[in-house]
Amino acid sequence: MAESTGIAGLEDDFQGGKQRSLWVDAMERLIRNRAAMVGLFISVLLVITALIGPYIAPHDYIKTNIANIAATPNATNWFGTDLIGRDIFSRILHSVRTAIFVVVVVITISTILGIILGAAAAYLGKWVDDGIMRLTDIILAFPDLLLVAFISLTIRQPFVNWLGTVYQQTQWEILRDTLFLDYLIVFGALALVSWPGYARLIRGQILSLREQDFIRAQVALGVPDRTIMFRHLVPNSIAPVIVSMSIGIGGIILLESSLSFLGFGIQPPGASWGSMVTENLFEWRTHPHLVLMPGLTLALAVIGFNFLGDGLNDALNPRQIRR
Amino acid sequence: MPEPVLSIRALETHLYSREGTIRPVNGVSFDIQQGETLGIVGESGSGKTMTALSIMGLIPKNLGGVVGGSVLLDGEDLAQMSDSEVRRRRSTKMGMIFQDPATSLNPTMKVGPQIAETMKTHLGINDTTARNRTIELLDRVGIPSPEGRYNNYPFQFSGGMRQRVMIAIALSCDPLLLIADEPTTALDVTIQAQLLDFVREIKEERGMSVMWITHDLGVVAELCDKVAVMYAGSIVEKASVDDVFARPKHRYTSMLLNSMPSIAERTAGRLMSIKGLPPNLANLREGCPFAVRCSAPVDRCTEERPTLLPMGTEHSAACWNPVAETAGNGKM
Amino acid sequence: MFVYTLRRLILAIPVLFAVLFITFTLGFYGPGDPLEIFYNEELVSDPEITQRLRELHGLDRPFWEQFVDYFTGLLEGDWGDSISSGRPVWPSFAASMPISAQLGLAAAVVLVVLGIPLGALAAVKQNTWVDYLIVFVSIVVRSVPVFVLGPMLLIVLVLWLSIMNVPIGWKGIFHTNAILPVLLMAAGPLLVVVRQTRVGVIEVLSENYIRTARAKGMRERFVVWRHVLKNALTPVFTTMGLIMSGLVTGAFFVELIFGIPGFAGLGIEAFQARDYPVILGVTIIGAAIIIISNLLVDLGYGLLDPRIRYE
Ligand SMILES: Nc1ncnc2c1ncn2[C@@H]1O[C@H](COP(=O)(O)OP(=O)(O)O)[C@@H](O)[C@H]1O
Ligand SMILES: [Mg+2]
Numbered sequence: 021m022a023e024s025t026g027i028a029g030l031e032d033d034f035q036g037g038k039q040r041s042l043w044v045d046a047m048e049r050l051i052r053n054r055a056a057m058v059g060l061f062i063s064v065l066l067v068i069t070a071l072i073g074p075y076i077a078p079h080d081y082i083k084t085n086i087a088n089i090a091a092t093p094n095a096t097n098w099f100g101t102d103l104i105g106r107d108i109f110s111r112i113l114h115s116v117r118t119a120i121f122v123v124v125v126v127i128t129i130s131t132i133l134g135i136i137l138g139a140a141a142a143y144l145g146k147w148v149d150d151g152i153m154r155l156t157d158i159i160l161a162f163p164d165l166l167l168v169a170f171i172s173l174t175i176r177q178p179f180v181n182w183l184g185t186v187y188q189q190t191q192w193e194i195l196r197d198t199l200f201l202d203y204l205i206v207f208g209a210l211a212l213v214s215w216p217g218y219a220r221l222i223r224g225q226i227l228s229l230r231e232q233d234f235i236r237a238q239v240a241l242g243v244p245d246r247t248i249m250f251r252h253l254v255p256n257s258i259a260p261v262i263v264s265m266s267i268g269i270g271g272i273i274l275l276e277s278s279l280s281f282l283g284f285g286i287q288p289p290g291a292s293w294g295s296m297v298t299e300n301l302f303e304w305r306t307h308p309h310l311v312l313m314p315g316l317t318l319a320l321a322v323i324g325f326n327f328l329g330d331g332l333n334d335a336l337n338p339r340q341i342r343r
Numbered sequence: 344m345p346e347p348v349l350s351i352r353a354l355e356t357h358l359y360s361r362e363g364t365i366r367p368v369n370g371v372s373f374d375i376q377q378g379e380t381l382g383i384v385g386e387s388g389s390g391k392t393m394t395a396l397s398i399m400g401l402i403p404k405n406l407g408g409v410v411g412g413s414v415l416l417d418g419e420d421l422a423q424m425s426d427s428e429v430r431r432r433r434s435t436k437m438g439m440i441f442q443d444p445a446t447s448l449n450p451t452m453k454v455g456p457q458i459a460e461t462m463k464t465h466l467g468i469n470d471t472t473a474r475n476r477t478i479e480l481l482d483r484v485g486i487p488s489p490e491g492r493y494n495n496y497p498f499q500f501s502g503g504m505r506q507r508v509m510i511a512i513a514l515s516c517d518p519l520l521l522i523a524d525e526p527t528t529a530l531d532v533t534i535q536a537q538l539l540d541f542v543r544e545i546k547e548e549r550g551m552s553v554m555w556i557t558h559d560l561g562v563v564a565e566l567c568d569k570v571a572v573m574y575a576g577s578i579v580e581k582a583s584v585d586d587v588f589a590r591p592k593h594r595y596t597s598m599l600l601n602s603m604p605s606i607a608e609r610t611a612g613r614l615m616s617i618k619g620l621p622p623n624l625a626n627l628r629e630g631c632p633f634a635v636r637c638s639a640p641v642d643r644c645t646e647e648r649p650t651l652l653p654m655g656t657e658h659s660a661a662c663w664n665p666v667a668e669t670a671g672n673g674k675m
Numbered sequence: 676m677f678v679y680t681l682r683r684l685i686l687a688i689p690v691l692f693a694v695l696f697i698t699f700t701l702g703f704y705g706p707g708d709p710l711e712i713f714y715n716e717e718l719v720s721d722p723e724i725t726q727r728l729r730e731l732h733g734l735d736r737p738f739w740e741q742f743v744d745y746f747t748g749l750l751e752g753d754w755g756d757s758i759s760s761g762r763p764v765w766p767s768f769a770a771s772m773p774i775s776a777q778l779g780l781a782a783a784v785v786l787v788v789l790g791i792p793l794g795a796l797a798a799v800k801q802n803t804w805v806d807y808l809i810v811f812v813s814i815v816v817r818s819v820p821v822f823v824l825g826p827m828l829l830i831v832l833v834l835w836l837s838i839m840n841v842p843i844g845w846k847g848i849f850h851t852n853a854i855l856p857v858l859l860m861a862a863g864p865l866l867v868v869v870r871q872t873r874v875g876v877i878e879v880l881s882e883n884y885i886r887t888a889r890a891k892g893m894r895e896r897f898v899v900w901r902h903v904l905k906n907a908l909t910p911v912f913t914t915m916g917l918i919m920s921g922l923v924t925g926a927f928f929v930e931l932i933f934g935i936p937g938f939a940g941l942g943i944e945a946f947q948a949r950d951y952p953v954i955l956g957v958t959i960i961g962a963a964i965i966i967i968s969n970l971l972v973d974l975g976y977g978l979l980d981p982r983i984r985y986e
Contacts, residue, residue: 401889405802430889430892430894431892433889433890433892434890434891434892435892439890441883441886441887443883446882446883447884447886447887448884449887450884450906450980450981451905451906451979451980451981452901460891460893460901461891461892461893464891464893464894465892496981498982509887
């Protein structure tokens with residue numbers, strides 16, 4: 021019989037015609053998700069505030085004013101002042117920077133650590149895999165807050181001593197900045213408890229992808245390992261990592277503020293939402309705004325990131341992954 | 344002619360997706376008489392499963408549903424009934440078995456109770472009776488040592504055995520109609536043959552009507568009395584098995600027949616394949632949906648959609664340019 | 676099943692031991708000298724007294740010796756002496772643990788009774804406003820840390836609405852004072868339970884065997900209870916460690932905020948006082964709780980999934 025005569029204009033009825041990319045699809049799903057858009061708005065606002073906040077702050081965030089303590093919100097001090105007369109709004113603007121800074125650094129460190137160790141476990145297998153997985157077991161066995169608090173409690177002193185010696189040799193002024201030190205300790209402790217999640221995720225992804233037919237076919241065809249890794253495994257693992265990062269942000273902010281709440285985080289006069297709540301926790305009856313203002317901002321920030329994370333999760337994994 | 348057991352008219356089912364409304368069942372009509380077996384054939388994606396699920400009232404609500412037409416089962420229109428009325432007719436009037444026996448049974452529940460609970464729901468019998476009847480059924484569908492097997496989990500059964508369990512479930516309340524959606528596709532050829540024999544036997548024994556969905560014309564030849572060929576959500580040819588094999592009218596049907604693998608190829612597990620792709624059911628154009636792939640389209644094919652036209656006794660096809668009969672096969 | 680149980684048990688022991696070792700090491704190489712913190716400077720600056728104190732607390736011996744000592748002590752039920760009070764640690768643990776355990780148990784009940792039905796409801800009503808509302812509220816509740824949510828609730832309930840007195844102190848789990856602490860402890864992990872149940876139920880609802888159950892003509896409610904839930908709870912189960920971790924963390928804040936003399940509160944005091952023997956004990960027990968619940972999860976799989984049981 022003759023071949024298809026190809027009647028004009030009918031070809032685009034074929035299903036294969038418009039394959040839309042995963043990312044365009046995901047983007048569309050995300051944009052239609054109202055909660056995620058609100059989350060995105062809050063997140064962007066926070067990042068901008070982190071960048072310019074300290075410059076637009078109406079008052080000095082450390083300057084005390086004994087004449088004006090515990091003022092309720094008013095025209096000059098929009099969110100009121102705290103027990104030693106510092107402007108709460110300005111302090112909150114600064115703590116946004118603290119929070120975002122911690123989030124960015126910790127997420128970056130723990131994702132990189134997680135990707136390297138997870139990929140190593142999946143690729144090298146055998147005792148490397150066993151070792152890394154047991155390590156994640158052990159770290160995940162601790163209640164995270166306890167471990168973070170414990171680590172920052174114990175490493176602070178040795179760390180200060182060590183930096184002292186480094187300072188004597190290098191004379192770098194920054195090493196004597198206690199705020200800088202706080203940051204380093206908080207980063208380290210938080211990253212240490214955060215990486216196992218990413219490592220397990222990456223390992224699981226690579227192992228399950230390797231079992232899939234399209235990867236097996238490539239291996240059978242003799243495509244080099246490195247090409248498979250970068251052309252297929254990495255791109256296919258990115259979506260779950262992004263989801264897990266965005267879901268992790270809220271958790272890190274919570275953990276950092278809990279740490280400050282317990283007194284092991286960014287120390288005063290540095291500003292962190294957690295420490296602002298703690299300083300005033302037992303004032304809730306007499307000066308509720310001291311707790312409400314930083315508490316509500318903290319809540320709003322975490323809600324924003326969590327909505328965004330949840331939206332990304334829905335958008336990138338229509339079939340859902342488990343953490 | 345007596346009242347058919349199942350009589351479908353202009354059945355229309357819509358699924359809602361982001362690309363728009365999909366019409367997997369687009370004006371389907373057919374009858375099944377008592378004791379008769381109708382084979383439904385067509386490529387995958389042609390709407391066979393959706394037709395079966397529409398009859399059963401099992402289209403997931405979040406996906407879509409039946410939007411038009413009638414489904415007369417034993418004289419009652421299921422399309423007009425409430426959910427619970429339809430539910431009560433499942434198992435008792437119509438039973439269904441599915442394509443994938445590996446996933447069609449609850450993996451965390453013993454096999455026996457999965458059969459027994461059906462009877463307890465519909466027949467109002469007590470636990471002991473249900474258990475005894477289940478063991479009888481297991482025996483009837485050919486499960487060895489049914490008493491012991493009653494308490495096994497699905498993973499302890501082979502694929503063919505699981506499909507037999509599915510049949511036991513479907514037959515447990517003695518339905519008038521059995522709908523089978525490619526039940527043998529996932530099985531290997533010997534098991535498939537055994538199962539077909541068994542179904543034929545039990546069908547005779549009970550005088551049951553069967554709607555057998557398959558994309559394997561060989562199975563149709565073995566098992567069915569009549570055939571309906573589906574393409575893009577519509578039936579394009581309807582006839583007796585003999586007519587379809589000897590005198591296909593629709594060019595899609597003859598394409599299917601030409602692509603039928605030989606016995607040797609079938610034992611090697613090859614599936615049929617034909618050139619081109621089925622159309623996108625979300626936006627069907629005017630005219631015949633098969634026109635692009637057709638070997639002999641005429642102008643009318645792109646302009647007007649063909650309806651089922653009579654092509655002989657009990658034989659109809661939806662084609663503007665049907666296959667002419669060859670000399671050996673009768674009149675011009 | 677027995678072999679399976681045994682194997683899980685054996686796998687958990689090295690993890691517990693590693694936790695113990697890490698905790699001890701962190702404590703040992705911690706901020707120099709606990710003596711400096713608890714005895715005043717002049718005393719400690721006298722080398723002779725320092726030496727005597729060290730011997731008294733056994734702090735002068737090498738690391739391994741101290742570790743083995745601590746470990747054998749633990750095996751005999753001796754958790755060491757508190758530095759701040761000088762008394763053995765264990766009795767204060769024994770007194771405070773039942774309180775935290777009651778709180779934790781009550782919170783777990785709240786999680787199950789509230790979280791699983793809500794998650795299942797959200798799944799059954801997927802993509803309707805019911806679903807959105809349930810997920811929305813659980814995200815909000817999860818996003819507000821307990822130490823913010825607690826005071827905020829107090830401000831609203833006590834200060835603004837005046838519907839309750841300040842619920843400070845411990846008067847037993849059945850006293851109305853316990854309501855707020857229990858709810859707050861459950862608040863954090865609630866999202867995990869709701870989300871996992873929802874995902875599980877959605878996934879199972881699209882399984883073929885659910886279609887089979889419907890094709891059999893079972894009532895929808897029966898389908899959900901009998902066929903969906905048991906299969907859907909596995910993902911909830913997998914996050915048990917996460918949930919327990921959330922409960923433990925919640926306990927810290929709740930006990931601090933509400934002045935409850937529980938085990939976690941003991942830990943916080945110890946952290947603030949740098950009382951290492953107590954910190955060690957609290958951390959080890961906290962980790963043990965998580966390890967044991969993960970172990971129970973593994974055993975639970977065996978109950979939920981016959982394939983594992985028959986392995
Ligand atoms: N879950 C689904 N979601 C959206 N569309 C579907 C779904 N299942 C089937 N369809 C659509 O219905 C059409 C018919 O499917 P189906 O009845 O399963 O075909 P068959 O059983 O003949 O292989 C498919 O081409 C597809 O477009
Ligand atoms: Mg099908």
